[in-house]
Amino acid sequence: MTSSDREVSGASPDGLPPLRDIISAFGLEAKKSLGQNFILDLNLTRRIARAAGKLEGRTAVEVGPGPGGLTRALLLEGATRVVAVERDERVRGALDMISQRYPGKLDVHFGDALQTDWPKVLGPTPGPTVIVANLPYGVATLLLTGWLDTEPWPPWFERMVLMFQKEVAERIVAVPHTKAYGRLSVLAQWRTAPRIVLNVPREAFTPAPKVESAVVEFVPHKEPTPPCTPRALARVTAAAFGQRRKMLRSSLKQLVAEPEGLLDAAGIAGNLRAEDLSVKDFARLALVFERSPVGRG
Ligand code: SAM
Numbered sequence: 001m002t003s004s005d006r007e008v009s010g011a012s013p014d015g016l017p018p019l020r021d022i023i024s025a026f027g028l029e030a031k032k033s034l035g036q037n038f039i040l041d042l043n044l045t046r047r048i049a050r051a052a053g054k055l056e057g058r059t060a061v062e063v064g065p066g067p068g069g070l071t072r073a074l075l076l077e078g079a080t081r082v083v084a085v086e087r088d089e090r091v092r093g094a095l096d097m098i099s100q101r102y103p104g105k106l107d108v109h110f111g112d113a114l115q116t117d118w119p120k121v122l123g124p125t126p127g128p129t130v131i132v133a134n135l136p137y138g139v140a141t142l143l144l145t146g147w148l149d150t151e152p153w154p155p156w157f158e159r160m161v162l163m164f165q166k167e168v169a170e171r172i173v174a175v176p177h178t179k180a181y182g183r184l185s186v187l188a189q190w191r192t193a194p195r196i197v198l199n200v201p202r203e204a205f206t207p208a209p210k211v212e213s214a215v216v217e218f219v220p221h222k223e224p225t226p227p228c229t230p231r232a233l234a235r236v237t238a239a240a241f242g243q244r245r246k247m248l249r250s251s252l253k254q255l256v257a258e259p260e261g262l263l264d265a266a267g268i269a270g271n272l273r274a275e276d277l278s279v280k281d282f283a284r285l286a287l288v289f290e291r292s293p294v295g296r297g
Contacts, residue, residue, distance in 0.1 A: 012042055014076055016101055022067050022094045023206075030207055034088055035136030037205035038066050044204055045073035045134075048215055051197045052130045052161045055079040059126050061157070063113040063133040063143060067094045070134055075102050082106050083121055085113045114139055114146070119156055131160040137209070140164050141184060144172075148191050149230045153220070160218040161197070169196050169214035181275050182244070183237040189279045190233060192218040228286035232295055236286045240274035247271045256294050 012018055017025070019040040030036035039045050048070060049055065056078040065071040065084040068091070074082050075098070082105065084095070089110050099106045109121050122129065135143060140162070147160060164172070167180075172188045173196055174180035188194045198215040202208040235255060243251040249270030252259035263270045266285045268277065277285070289295040 012072070014072055014101060016072065016097060019067055019069050022097070026067070026090065026093050028067055028090055028094065031088065035064075035138045036066060036088070037134075037137075037207060037209045039069045039134060039204060040206055041204065042069065042073060042076075044200070045070045046077060047198065048134070048161065048163070049073040049077040049079075049132060051215060051217055052132045052159060055130075057128065058158075059083060059122065059129045061085075061118065061122070061129060061131045061133075063131075064136050065095060065108070066091055068098050070132065071095070071098055071106065074132060075105060080105070080127070083109070083126075085109045085111060085116050085121065087112055113143060122156070126156070129157050131157050131162070133161075134163040137165055137168075141168060144184075145187060148187050149234075151230075153191065153224065154222050155220055157220070159220070160192075161215060162218070163200065163213055163215050165209075166199065166212040166214045169216050172216055176278055177275055179275075183234075183241045186237050186279050186282045187230070187233065188218065190221075190283050191224045191230075192220050194218045224283070226280065226283045226287045228283045229290055232286035232290035233283060235295075236289055237274075237282055240277070240282070244274045247273060248277075255289065256292065262288055262292060 023038070030038060052060065055074060057080055059081045060074045060079040062071055062074065062082055062084040065086050071082055071084060084106065086108060095106065095108050131147065144162065150156065171180045171182055171184045172194050174185040195217050196214050197217045200213040200215065202212055239252050239254040240248060242254060247270060248263060248268065249259050251274065252262065256262055260270055262285065265288045268281055268285060
């Protein structure tokens with residue numbers, strides 16, 4: 001019997017009850033306000049876990065374990081430790097069962113992932129760490145930009161493997177001259193190499209969300225170039241894409257009174273629009289900006 005046969009017949013390869021039974025035993029009806037769309041198929045959560053690469057010898061950080069589908073997959077695939085942050089205290093009993101099955105390997109912190117001090121929850125010697133999560137969509141981009149803003153860089157994580165709404169995943173990996181290309185593409189691609197590794201249909205979730213989803217892998221660049229600050233890049237991209245149909249010499253007036261000087265110093269023509277610039281162009285512009293009197297202020 002293969003492991004997937006066993007799952008179909010009801011038992012799971014980790015010997016724990018199937019997720020559907022756990023959800024009904026603990027009364028875990030999905031809460032919309034917490035972005036709860038659970039994945040009950042352990043074959044799928046194991047595929048997501050495997051997208052994080054080798055898990056032996058690694059700590060996996062998970063946001064929102066819920067009833068524990070992805071958590072179980074990470075442990076089944078060999079993670080040395082899983083550190084999970086969850087807002088919903090109702091799932092405590094379900095996660096306790098996993099802790100008992102894998103003694104000493106699962107640390108759960110109840111709280112808001114947006115307020116979490118990651119190095120603090122990981123402790124002094126976390127070893128190589130990856131972030132793997134089926135994110136709550138309401139806060140997914142905020143969590144992502146928080147991780148992308150990490151200082152110092154290279155960050156405390158080796159890789160991130162994150163589920164987003166498909167439309168957000170497409171914005172993250174978008175290239176210049178496309179409608180999807182925007183702030184998120186630039187912020188993500190300056191510091192990491194993002195790539196869609198898996199498309200996930202609506203029906204894979206319980207309850208099914210309104211939109212399709214996709215898993216994105218982010219591999220951090222060791223030295224993002226040019227070496228601007230994330231703050232300057234955030235300000236420049238906000239101004240440029242805030243009025244994306246305008247030429248840069250006009251849209252960047254949000255940032256500085258006379259954008260021409262900035263654009264000249266960065267070697268960028270003022271009649272271009274935000275979507276014409278590459279990620280490196282934006283980082284060069286941000287570097288010139290942060291050295292200017294307004295940017296320094
Ligand atoms: N990992 C589970 C799975 O794949 O089936 C559940 C994923 S569900 C899309 C998102 C989870 O994030 C829910 O369990 C929800 O309670 C939790 N959550 C929502 N907002 C959160 C926050 N700000 N901090 C931590 N967890 C949060």
